[in-house]
Amino acid sequence: MAFRYGEFHDGPDPLAPPYDVRAALDEMGDAILSGSTPVHALRDLLKRGLPGAQERRGLDDMLREVRRRRRDLRESGRLDGTLERARALLDKAIGQERAELFPDPSDDARMREAGLDALPDDTASAIQELSTYDWRSAAARQTFQELRDLLRREVLDSQFRGLRDALADPDPEAMERVRQMMADLNDMLAKDAQGEHTQEDFDAFMGKYGDLFPEKPRNLDELVDILARRAAATQRMLASMTPRQREELAGLINQTLEQTGLSDEMRRLGEALYARRPDLAWNAPERMTGDEPLSMGDAVTALEELADLSQLESALRQDYPGARLDDIDEAAVRRALGRSAVDDLEGLKRIERELEEQGYLLRRRGKLELTPKAVRRLGETALRRVFSSLDAGRRGDHDQHDAGSAGELTGSSRPWRFGDEQPIDVVRTLVNGVRSGGVTTGERVGVRLSVDDFEVAETERRSAAAVCLLVDLSYSMALRGTWAAAKQTALALQALVASKFPQDAVQIIGFSNYARVLQPDELAGLDWDMVQGTNLHHALLIAGRHLDRHPDFEPVVLVVTDGEPTAHLMRNGRSAFEWPPSRETLELTLAEVDKMSRRRATINVFMLAADERLKEFVDEVARRNGGRVFSPSAERLGEYVVSDFLRLRRAR
Secondary structure, X not given: OOOOOOOOOOOOOOOOOOOOHHHHHHHHHHHHHOOOOHHXXXXXXXXXXXXXXXXXXXXXXXXXXXXXXXXXXXXXXXXXXXXXXXXXXXXXXXXXXXXXXXXXXXXXXXXXXXXXXXXXOOHHHHHHHHOOOOOOOHHHHHHHHHHHHHHHHHHHHHHOOOHHHHOOOOOHHHHHHHHHHHHHHXXXXXXXXXXXXXXXXXXXXXXXXXXXXXXXOOOHHHHHHHHHHHHHHHHHHHHOOOHHHHHHHHHHHHHHHHHHOOHHHHHHHHHHHHHHOOOOOOOOOOOOOOOOEOOHHHHHHHHHHHHHHHHHHHHHHOOOOOOOHHHOOHHHHHHHHOHHHHHHHHHHHHHHHHHHHOOOEEEEOOEEEEOHHHHHHHHHHHHHHHHHHOOHHHHOOOOOOOOOOOOOEEEEEEEOOOOOOOOEOHHHHHHHHHHOOOEEOOOOOEEOOOHHHOEEEEEOOOOOEEEEEEEEOOHHHHHOOOHHHHHHHHHHHHHHHHHHOOOOEEEEEEEOOOEEEEOHHXXXXXXXXXXXXXXXXXXXXXXXXHHHHOOOOEEEEEEEEOOOOOEEEOOOOOEEEOOOOOHHHHHHHHHHHHHHHHOOOEEEEEEOOOOHHHHHHHHHHHHHHOOOEEOOOHHHHHHHHHHHHHHHHHHO
């Protein structure tokens, strides 16, 4: 067997590396960490496209190209080109006839001239009257026949793309074949309406008339779609003309169909197509602003493409309820923007599909949510951003990869066990390989290692900590633009504890009018609460319960807020709000601060606003508890919180 190899065409490279969905998640993460929800982040990613090695054009790029194509089509020409050409040929034929009659002094010549003078101004009516006229001039007769051939080709081409070329020569057999094709087509549609049509019937039809359909439809539904869109475009062309132009062209169309014996079949076809595709814009006018006159077939083609582009534009905008990428017709994208756009669209569809299949996104009750796997990756991204902004020389809190997660190195080692994250002891591992007979000789000397040879460096056990991060979710956080930074900080702290301090028990508590524990997998999709109230009292109550559940752990309490407490939890479990803060709210909140002090828990407050009442309150908290007060900018909140947590852990 012989094989030939060459450049691959018509599609994406089959040898390209597999799709890296993590790049898409990281792009979404930028928006999520800035305060967006997963749904809006995915939508923005699909509109923007994916840069880098997996570069794909986004929906916005395609939308701009579609709008440019629509503008170019509207400026491509006028719709009355066929009328203009028909009128020119009619005037030419009449002029040639007059030139033939002028030298003749007979009464018959004068009578003919009077008849020509009495022709109606309407082009269709004039052609109708001249259809039975006995031309004296052979040149005029030829010109009039050219006019009728033109109309026959244009009218049929407006309904069936490609018939204009098939009927270039006035061949009676070709015209009869068109009549038979339309009769067979209507019969096939009638059988389909009765549920009797089969694919074999369609294949036989295409085997007989396939050359008349350059689109090469594969089944009856595709053929109906092609013909219905073109018939609707013809109706839109008529609706887009002036009343006089519409009347003249409609008259020419009806005359031509009557003369060719296709009137009844065309009427049956039009009714069948409208019944099957009433959703098309059959009578919606379209404005064409070009100067070049278009033939009837070209005008219908332009309007057909404009309708496709209009529907495609609506689908690409994705601004209607329940919008999905599957709503975008790939065939319309291919027709309008080419094969490369289809590949880009498929790449965008793969983003959402792969995010779900690889376990990063989950649809629950119709809502898009991030999975714990995705939240962990976003937390790692947030943590990397925080570490990248830390001053390693001043704080010493840089991202360290050469130490185990359990504590400082002790100098001893032990055999590796599955799941160990401690660093490999390279020297002892190689010694074990040599002792077990793993030395290889030959051109190059080496050591062959088995799993049993590996040892890891032991680390001393760190004391565990019970960590509470209290994050303000009140409406003012969004108004001041600090909510995104607070969410990113929570994700970063969660990732830090999970990766470097797995023995710690961390709890993130959000508080507005009420407080609630935030699970790690809901952090990324978390949004601020449009309610009144900053119930730090309730948040401290929940944090105290967390510390009490871990009495042997070192307590760490961090509070991120932009306002003084304005709400507290009453005995009946309801929230009481009052602004300015009531005396009862402040007293109950400070009572919980005192309880934290008795638990030996230091409360460090990160103040995101310069409000005087907030300053007075946090100063009182610091005086009672001994904690510290920070006033970072929103951009540096994560850096301050993570750095302070690491300082506390080292101190413990």
